[in-house]
Amino acid sequence: MADVQLTGITKTFGAVTVIPDLNLSVPDGSFTVLVGPSGCGKSTLLRMIAGLESPTAGGIRIGGTDVTDAEPSDRGISMVFQSYALYPHMTVAQNIDFGLRLAKVPAAERAARVSEAARILSLEAYLDRKPGQLSGGQRQRVAIGRSIVRHPEVFLFDEPLSNLDAALRTQMRVELAQLHQSIGATMIYVTHDQVEAMTLADQIVVMKDGHIEQVGAPMELYDRPASEFVASFIGSPKMNLLPGRAIARDDVKIAGIRPEHLHIESEGQWRAVAKVVETLGADTIAYMDAEGLGEITVRLPGHIRLKAGERLALSPEAANLHLFGHDGRRMEHSA
Amino acid sequence: MSRSHFWRNFARVAVLCVVASFVLAPMLATALGGFKSNAEIRMNAFALPQDWDVSFYGAILADPAFWRYLGNSLLISTGTVALTLLVGAAAAYVFAQIRFFGSRMLFSYMLLGLMFPFATAILPLFIKVRDIGLLDTYWAVILPQTAFGLSLAILLFRTFFEQLPKELFEAARIDGCGYVRFFFRITLPLSTPILATVGVFVFVQSWNNFLLPLVVLNSREAFTWPLGMMQFRGEYVTEWNRTLAFVTLTILPAIVFFLAAQKYIVAGLTGGAVKG
Numbered sequence: 295m296a297d298v299q300l301t302g303i304t305k306t307f308g309a310v311t312v313i314p315d316l317n318l319s320v321p322d323g324s325f326t327v328l329v330g331p332s333g334c335g336k337s338t339l340l341r342m343i344a345g346l347e348s349p350t351a352g353g354i355r356i357g358g359t360d361v362t363d364a365e366p367s368d369r370g371i372s373m374v375f376q377s378y379a380l381y382p383h384m385t386v387a388q389n390i391d392f393g394l395r396l397a398k399v400p401a402a403e404r405a406a407r408v409s410e411a412a413r414i415l416s417l418e419a420y421l422d423r424k425p426g427q428l429s430g431g432q433r434q435r436v437a438i439g440r441s442i443v444r445h446p447e448v449f450l451f452d453e454p455l456s457n458l459d460a461a462l463r464t465q466m467r468v469e470l471a472q473l474h475q476s477i478g479a480t481m482i483y484v485t486h487d488q489v490e491a492m493t494l495a496d497q498i499v500v501m502k503d504g505h506i507e508q509v510g511a512p513m514e515l516y517d518r519p520a521s522e523f524v525a526s527f528i529g530s531p532k533m534n535l536l537p538g539r540a541i542a543r544d545d546v547k548i549a550g551i552r553p554e555h556l557h558i559e560s561e562g563q564w565r566a567v568a569k570v571v572e573t574l575g576a577d578t579i580a581y582m583d584a585e586g587l588g589e590i591t592v593r594l595p596g597h598i599r600l601k602a603g604e605r606l607a608l609s610p611e612a613a614n615l616h617l618f619g620h621d622g623r624r625m626e627h628s629a
Numbered sequence: 630m631s632r633s634h635f636w637r638n639f640a641r642v643a644v645l646c647v648v649a650s651f652v653l654a655p656m657l658a659t660a661l662g663g664f665k666s667n668a669e670i671r672m673n674a675f676a677l678p679q680d681w682d683v684s685f686y687g688a689i690l691a692d693p694a695f696w697r698y699l700g701n702s703l704l705i706s707t708g709t710v711a712l713t714l715l716v717g718a719a720a721a722y723v724f725a726q727i728r729f730f731g732s733r734m735l736f737s738y739m740l741l742g743l744m745f746p747f748a749t750a751i752l753p754l755f756i757k758v759r760d761i762g763l764l765d766t767y768w769a770v771i772l773p774q775t776a777f778g779l780s781l782a783i784l785l786f787r788t789f790f791e792q793l794p795k796e797l798f799e800a801a802r803i804d805g806c807g808y809v810r811f812f813f814r815i816t817l818p819l820s821t822p823i824l825a826t827v828g829v830f831v832f833v834q835s836w837n838n839f840l841l842p843l844v845v846l847n848s849r850e851a852f853t854w855p856l857g858m859m860q861f862r863g864e865y866v867t868e869w870n871r872t873l874a875f876v877t878l879t880i881l882p883a884i885v886f887f888l889a890a891q892k893y894i895v896a897g898l899t900g901g902a903v904k905g
Binding site: 344345346365366367371372373375376377378379380381382383392393396397440444 | 794796797799800801802803804805806810815818819
């Protein structure tokens with residue numbers, strides 16, 4: 295069992311409080327993604343779990359053991375860095391092997407574990423190369439290999455894919471998902487990319503300014519965002535956030551509607567002019583100007599041909615309207 | 630190639646030749662002087678010798694004292710280099726890696742050594758060395774040279790160490806690697822360029838040091854080569870040709886050392902550590 299429990303975590307740097315009193319539970323074997331804009335404290339939180347930073351107050355438990363003051367190497371964790379952090383003067387095999395050698399693991403077992411990791415990550419052909427001779431994706435695999443061989447209970451990933459190009463990122467995302475399925479260890483993953491969060495996670499933690507905005511399964515966050523911030527952060531293209539008067543209600547500050555929940559109807563209640571139309575094949579994304587409401591994005595079926603400048607009437611699916619009160623929190627439907 | 634391009638290159642080569650001649654001409658005169666008679670040196674210092682007289686070189690090479698001086702110099706210089714690199718790198722590593730109370734003040738204090746001329750310290754140094762009982766030993770030269778070389782070494786090392794990516798240490802910490810092991814296993818192997826640079830500086834300075842050995846070494850057995858050179862200065866005549874031959878032969882090891890270390894000075898090893 296290696297669940298991660300954070301209780302009352304506070305972190306201050308000098309006079310600045312980065313994380314005020316945070317509680318989080320990461321279930322055993324889950325793939326939890328911490329997501330949020332840069333500067334929201336998600337990396338700091340991960341580094342505290344790793345033991346690279348110590349919390350100003352609060353406690354961290356991994357698998358039931360209090361590790362708040364334990365050394366990183368004694369926590370049963372391993373971490374993959376955004377910049378890979380490979381040792382440039384060592385070969386791939388030595389890089390993967392380094393932690394095991396320090397832990398005085400017998401040579402035979404070390405060799406077995408390295409070759410197992412190399413097999414999982416298809417690195418067999420590169421074991422004698424130096425990191426400088428590898429491509430970005432291969433380096434990232436080596437960094438992951440270095441984590442795997444330690445057989446940690448918790449894997450920590452700090453934006454591991456952000457240095458890769460788009461195609462490679464998609465591929466590595468699939469590989470990471472497969473890795474999680476085959477190993478079954480707890481994984482905590484930090485990213486600012488909501489697509490990575492949606493595709494990888496079975497639990498997403500949305501953070502903002504050191505607070506947790508919402509914790510839940512990807513579709514839970516997508517279908518029932520707890521706040522205006524989560525609503526705007528999760529989903530692509532972004533949810534339309536319209537003023538309350540769009541649905542003629544004064545108690546509602548923001549009425550949110552996702553682009554795919556808008557339909558063209560001749561009797562539609564919102565009139566809009568198409569400004570830019572993106573034809574993606576399966577979908578057509580139209581960026582429109584709604585009268586008196588500002589910008590609005592609509593996702594239409596791919597077969598609909600639309601030109602810039604065309605006038606349309608739109609109507610939302612009432613069941614998929616998200617209402618947020620003046621405190622920015624979700625309101626339950628009462629219409 | 631265009632005309633203006635040619636002249637620009639020509640001018641560049643010409644300037645470089647002039648600069649190089651400032652360095653090379655005295656060395657050439659020294660090497661050639663070893664083949665000439667004393668009278669010829671006075672009249673034609675830079676010309677090729679009329680007769681290539683190899684007897685002076687031969688006599689020096691055949692003299693066991695010459696080899697002893699060279700051996701002493703080599704021992705003292707390599708000792709100084711090894712000690713400076715080890716102590717300097719370790720101190721700089723602490724300054725670069727660990728934040729502790731007073732670290733900046735301590736660092737500035739170390740750097741004060743850069744402004745302290747060696748010659749002014751020579752008398753107190755002699756007294757200290759005598760009191761400790763190191764007179765006439767290799768340590769009498771090695772230890773003060775190391776002490777004076779440290780400030781420059783620490784300055785250069787710290788700058789280099791601070792540029793090593795922080796994630797390397799964090800990754801190593803997660804692997805279970807402490808400060809000391811990280812220093813020997815990661816920092817030092819990645820720092821060969823700066824180790825070579827500082828090593829060359831210290832070696833050449835130690836190799837050519839005259840004042841300190843002169844003051845603290847008394848017996849001929851312990852003499853370094855600059856002291857050994859003095860044997861050709863008589864009360865009335867100085868045997869310039871022997872001196873020049875001697876200098877030429879003793880400078881060779883320093884040049885060889887420089888050439889060997891040169892490729893490390895140029896090469897950087899950090900490629901591939903982080904995104905590249």
